[in-house]
Amino acid sequence: MHSSEIGLATADDIDILEFGRNNGRIIATLDADFHELLAHSVATAPSVIRVRIEGVKAEAMASLLRSVLVECDSDLRKGCVVTVQERRVRVRHLPLMVQR
Numbered sequence: 554m555h556s557s558e559i560g561l562a563t564a565d566d567i568d569i570l571e572f573g574r575n576n577g578r579i580i581a582t583l584d585a586d587f588h589e590l591l592a593h594s595v596a597t598a599p600s601v602i603r604v605r606i607e608g609v610k611a612e613a614m615a616s617l618l619r620s621v622l623v624e625c626d627s628d629l630r631k632g633c634v635v636t637v638q639e640r641r642v643r644v645r646h647l648p649l650m651v652q653r
Contacts, residue, residue: 566590573599579629581618588634592649600629600647604637 566586573580581602625635632647
């Protein structure tokens, strides 16, 4: 579902994360802020998939996300952030540790 379908089209990222955490949802985004917010909060949920590929059309994005959901299923269920690039998928488990 898209954030606009649940009344969160103009919501702050932190509110979207809270919705995901409270409703057992995985967040998919193009926005780096979600990973940063999770790192600073030391949260263990929700899992977030960040796609770092520009210009992906809706149908291709849906297919890409389905593939990532299958490939990373067990990690996503435990709590992780997934970064998807053209040639690589990286998984980091939650909570993230902020490097200083």
